[in-house]
Amino acid sequence: MLEVKNLKINYGGIEAVRNVSFTVPNAKIVTLVGANGAGKSSILRSIIGLVKAADGSIHLDKRELIGLKTDEIVKHNITLVPEGRHVFPDQTVLENLKIGAYLRHDSLTEDLERVYRLFPRLKERSWQAAGTLSGGEQQMLAVGRALMASPEIIMMDEPSLGLAPIVVKEIFEIIKKINKQGTTVLLVEQNANMALRIADYGYVIENGEVTVHGTGEELLKNENVRKAYLGM
Amino acid sequence: MTLSYFIQQLLNGLSLGGAYALIAIGYTMVYGILRMINFAHGDVFMMSGYFMIYAITVMPWNIAIPAVIIGTILLGTLIERVAYKPLRSAPRMSVMISAIGVSYLLENLANYLFTAMPQSYPEISILKHVYTFGSITVSRVTLLAPILTIILTLVLVLLVNKTKLGMAMRACSKDQDTARIMGIKVDNIITITFVIGCTLAAIGSILYFTDRNTVQPYSGSLPGLKCFVAAVIGGIGNIPGAVLGGFIVGICQIVITATGYSVFSDAFTFVLLIIILFVKPSGFLGEKAIEKV
Ligand SMILES: Nc1ncnc2c1ncn2[C@@H]1O[C@H](COP(=O)(O)OP(=O)(O)OP(=O)(O)O)[C@@H](O)[C@H]1O
Numbered sequence: 014m015l016e017v018k019n020l021k022i023n024y025g026g027i028e029a030v031r032n033v034s035f036t037v038p039n040a041k042i043v044t045l046v047g048a049n050g051a052g053k054s055s056i057l058r059s060i061i062g063l064v065k066a067a068d069g070s071i072h073l074d075k076r077e078l079i080g081l082k083t084d085e086i087v088k089h090n091i092t093l094v095p096e097g098r099h100v101f102p103d104q105t106v107l108e109n110l111k112i113g114a115y116l117r118h119d120s121l122t123e124d125l126e127r128v129y130r131l132f133p134r135l136k137e138r139s140w141q142a143a144g145t146l147s148g149g150e151q152q153m154l155a156v157g158r159a160l161m162a163s164p165e166i167i168m169m170d171e172p173s174l175g176l177a178p179i180v181v182k183e184i185f186e187i188i189k190k191i192n193k194q195g196t197t198v199l200l201v202e203q204n205a206n207m208a209l210r211i212a213d214y215g216y217v218i219e220n221g222e223v224t225v226h227g228t229g230e231e232l233l234k235n236e237n238v239r240k241a242y243l244g245m
Numbered sequence: 246m247t248l249s250y251f252i253q254q255l256l257n258g259l260s261l262g263g264a265y266a267l268i269a270i271g272y273t274m275v276y277g278i279l280r281m282i283n284f285a286h287g288d289v290f291m292m293s294g295y296f297m298i299y300a301i302t303v304m305p306w307n308i309a310i311p312a313v314i315i316g317t318i319l320l321g322t323l324i325e326r327v328a329y330k331p332l333r334s335a336p337r338m339s340v341m342i343s344a345i346g347v348s349y350l351l352e353n354l355a356n357y358l359f360t361a362m363p364q365s366y367p368e369i370s371i372l373k374h375v376y377t378f379g380s381i382t383v384s385r386v387t388l389l390a391p392i393l394t395i396i397l398t399l400v401l402v403l404l405v406n407k408t409k410l411g412m413a414m415r416a417c418s419k420d421q422d423t424a425r426i427m428g429i430k431v432d433n434i435i436t437i438t439f440v441i442g443c444t445l446a447a448i449g450s451i452l453y454f455t456d457r458n459t460v461q462p463y464s465g466s467l468p469g470l471k472c473f474v475a476a477v478i479g480g481i482g483n484i485p486g487a488v489l490g491g492f493i494v495g496i497c498q499i500v501i502t503a504t505g506y507s508v509f510s511d512a513f514t515f516v517l518l519i520i521i522l523f524v525k526p527s528g529f530l531g532e533k534a535i536e537k538v
């Protein structure tokens with residue numbers, strides 16, 4: 014279980030995130046939705062240790078993550094699919110998947126098979142340089158690479174960004190599948206409609222604060238949420 | 246120009262080029278991972294020359310060589326730790342200015358410790374052995390330099406392309422934050438990069454100074470600059486490119502000197518740089534930046 018309490022993040026005096034608290038129970042899908050600049054990426058990056066939290070606590074199974082370095086944090090079976098995919102462009106698809114398993118010393122065959130089953134297109138292109146993949150394929154690679162670490166919690170930062178509606182649908186199907194296979198998901202999305210539909214629980218972030226939270230269904234019905242994020 | 250004179254000069258050029266190539270690799274690898282030009286690298290190479298001068302007074306050459314390599318690694322990684330690491334999140338220009346500062350510091354330190362007088366580099370007998378083929382005479386180091394350079398380059402290319410460490414190095418050079426998410430200890434990878442660069446610079450200094458006989462505090466500055474140019478010509482960030490550049494610069498320098506235009510030999514390196522930057526800005530083997538965001 015991941016518990017974030019009163020998280021604050023500052024960038025040179027500017028408060029990007031103030032007092033955000035939320036919980037990600039095991040085996041659930043939790044989503045953070047919000048507009049551009051709300052602070053969603055900052056929250057994920059501070060959980061993974063790339064951004065320093067100014068205050069608050071981040072507990073993963075009772076272990077404080079604040080103060081740990083990223084390479085130590087990911088040892089506790091949590092990972093992030095960063096916003097904008099960030100595959101290693103010059104390395105092949107297969108190499109990207111192997112880098113995902115950098116910390117592992119056991120056999121990768123099974124997980125490689127699993128990733129290729131989830132994303133058959135990656136298998137066809139395993140020798141292609143990742144930078145030459147289409148945007149959707151790169152997103153799949155980024156997710157596949159994260160899965161290669163066999164994480165218990167996978168955080169995804171706007172996996173639907175810049176993708177065609179049909180690919181977005183595919184990605185969300187896969188997120189559900191990953192979750193069914195037992196992985197906890199913390200999903201950040203601007204596509205609130207899709208995110209809330211697959212999420213067990215959601216938090217709406219506005220200007221660095223949680224304004225509303227509830228189950229996916231509750232938020233989909235919430236009048237303010239509908240107006241602000243679902244365009245209804 | 247007789248054939249034997251030509252062969253003689255070609256061998257000299259290959260030898261100098263080999264030493265340059267080894268130093269150029271240090272520039273190119275550090276650039277690859279930190280996107281900065283390590284202006285202190287040439288001076289580390291110079292210090293390595295002094296290390297040998299002092300090491301040889303207290304130990305036999307076969308212990309002195311590894312000792313000099315280790316000393317050079319310690320110096321190079323110390324510089325990284327003290328002068329570059331604290332600036333990791335600072336603009337790249339600050340790190341480069343810090344590197345220039347370290348360069349001056351090393352030159353002045355050498356001046357202070359060893360005086361400005363050129364000191365004679367020890368003759369390591371095994372390297373100085375002279376072969377005679379007809380009218381051509383070459384020392385063993387002249388023959389060894391290019392061969393050793395090629396071998397070391399092959400080993401390094403294999404390391405970078407085929408091992409897990411190499412995979413991590415390539416990942417860090419593209420995207421440090423994402424590399425961290427993969428569990429890669431980026432600072433360790435940077436240290437390893439400096440270790441490799443310094444090892445090659447130390448070997449390069451042995452090859453270079455054995456053929457040139459003296460070391461003085463500015464012995465590293467012009468060769469350093471030339472090796473940086475070599476790295477750029479070959480395509481900065483690219484290891485075989487740096488080696489190619491090193492050989493080109495070394496051979497050109499010798500050829501120009503041998504034909505009686507030695508006053509232009511240094512200037513030529515920079516003319517070559519300007520031409521390459523015009524014709525092929527990314528260097529011979531440099532990557533074209535195709536970046537998809
Ligand atoms: N490295 C940084 N330096 C300074 N300010 C930053 C930095 N990163 C983010 N910010 C600021 O913090 C705020 C929150 O940014 P963040 O990227 O977390 O938002 P977001 O919710 O992920 O937005 P988006 O949906 O557009 O990705 C923004 O105002 C942004 O300008």
Ligand SMILES: [Mg+2]
Binds near residue numbers: 055
């Ligand atoms: Mg974001």
